[in-house]
Amino acid sequence: MPTRRTLRLTQVAALAAAAALALTGCSTASSSAPAASSASAISAERCAANKAAGPITYVTGFQYQASASILDVLAAKKLGYFDALCLNVTIQPGTGDTAGNSQLVAAGTATLTDVGGDSDLLLAHSNGVDVTGIATYGQVPITTLMTATSITDLKQLEGTTLGQKGQLPPEIQAMLVKKGVDVSKITQVTVGYDPSILPRGQVQSLTGYKSSEPLTLKAAGDTITQWNPEDYGIPGTFGTVVANPAFVKANATATQDFLRASFHAYDYCLTNASECVGFAADLAGGGASYDVDHNVQVWQTETALVTKSEPAGTPLGSLNTTLMAKEAQFLLDSKQLTALPDVSTFTDPSFVSAIYTGTDLIWPAP
Template sequence: MNTTRTALAVGAAAVLLLAGCSGSATGPDGGSTPTGTRGSAVSAERCRQNEAAGKVTYVTGYQFQASASILDPIAAKALGYFDDVCLDVDLQPGTGETAQNAQLVAAGTAKISSIAGNGDVLVNVSNGVDVQAVAMFGHVPVATLMTEPDITDLKQLEGTTLGQKGALPVTIEAMLRTAGVDVAKVKQVTVGFDPTVLVRGQVQSLTGYKSNEPLTLAAKGEKITEWNPEDYGVPGSMATTIVNPQFLAEHRTAVEDFLRAQLRAYSYCEQHADECVADAASLSQAGYDTAHNVQVWQTETKLVDSSLPQGQVLGQIDEASARTEGEFLVQMGQIPAVPDLAEVVVPDLVPSLYSQGQLVWPVP
């Protein structure tokens, strides 16, 4: 794994001195580091600052699915990393409605949340929702369009039925247009989350997520073709973290250390997927498919890691990529203009958590 993505146990001896005789567990670096010991990774002063933030409610993108920016905060809590930095974190399952997550954060009902990507942030901000983006995990669209193998050219979809989840993802629409498809000639219907509607012939194409529906169909032995927006030059992102602007202004150390613990847990879960997914399963209702969710996590971390730009650290968000997506959304008629990114994106927060490309833990 690239060193920019690996959590650093800086000053492990100092941490052990802080922890005294408390229990310890294996950290993401393979060493024995204290976990769940209140304040073991921060100074007494920083601990007080983080405790002053009160309960930090975090809303996931979709339930407790093992996706990037969902599984890692779950693991950070289970591993005791939030306790290590004196944060009281309440994890709440999201419904998958990105607008709802943004509204909860803007209202202060939630302080931090996962949202699908930068494009969703820009759309919500353009609609008057006051949130800021502080982190982003994947520099690639997570959406995909599935067809049966007999479709060899997207123009063949004209005159057929496309299944989507309530709205055609803008990256999928852009891909179709780029491929010369007259989208008006494709009948769109709203379908549920059962991807077998495609292989049963109820629809001839189906939108979904690279880390979900294709895995379900493959597990059933079904052969499909995936059509991905990035192959057509369509920009996108995945797993963006948004915060309430007032909360960030008043409790920046709490936001920093939330992300610090999350990033540390991300590295841990890359090596211990089964354990982290089991933690997510314990929060979910009956019927949680652990095997499928391990695949979800492994698929998404590959997307995240393979799309990380040279010279950037895991979780880093930058105005340039956000602007690219914003200009694309304007071109697609999704927003009237790119919002003032200086007010929307906080590019310096995540890089400040690293030293020489490695996550700083504990906080000096």
């Protein structure tokens, strides 16, 4: 897995004491974690501004799963990167209801969250949920539809039962519509995260994530067919981070530095996956209920998708407005949207662009 370079500021020595310098490390590819410290790695002025932003609550997309946009945030907290930037961050595990998470952020109950992909942000906006998109990790659909190998045409799913996690992922619905499936003829039921219901025949199709359920089924020796939206020309994204609009408007540096610390931890976890997954396991309470090996696979699968889908010359987290426009169009074509929105009114790419020089993350903050 390739790692990103971290651009260290030449004025660090003037901004921080030697204890703070220990936090920054020489490179995110270091084999050992930088020691945590209460010392600030940024200027007194920026530190004061970040402290004035107050408590920042991040709700994860799903529990403490080792996904991109979850594990790196957990690691940034554990490694002291948020502290180094004078940010007071609390992480709350989400239930998987990303639509509900966006409502928490819109209401100000939470500050930031991962809503899934850009299509989920588009749908939230169309439903009147006021959040601002500030970053996107992966620029390919993370969702997949799993069936038994006996299904060779998606139209065979008409008259059968499909299991989903509370709502049919928009990319999956668009794929079905494009293949001529009458979705109204499919019985949809809400299911949990145990994919064994598919090989047991309790459902005939099952939505999931490329980095999760297929890995579990493969480990159990079950053979399935995956139907991936991108194979049918359906665009998609994952790891879309949204924030409370009032917060980001009032706290630009804190918003930048939340992403800065998270992406710095992302780089570290690329080459220290087991250690970072250990942080998540500790938060989850440890024990057999947290599958460390599986979660290492989750992280490695998702970061590989991020790397593969990232346009050349763009840094991690960049909002791709061209891709978002394509997602909006497929949502319109599949009748999930009634009109094309002006995405500039609820996205802000400035926070990501402010923390990079080219594709080099600036660490610490200027």
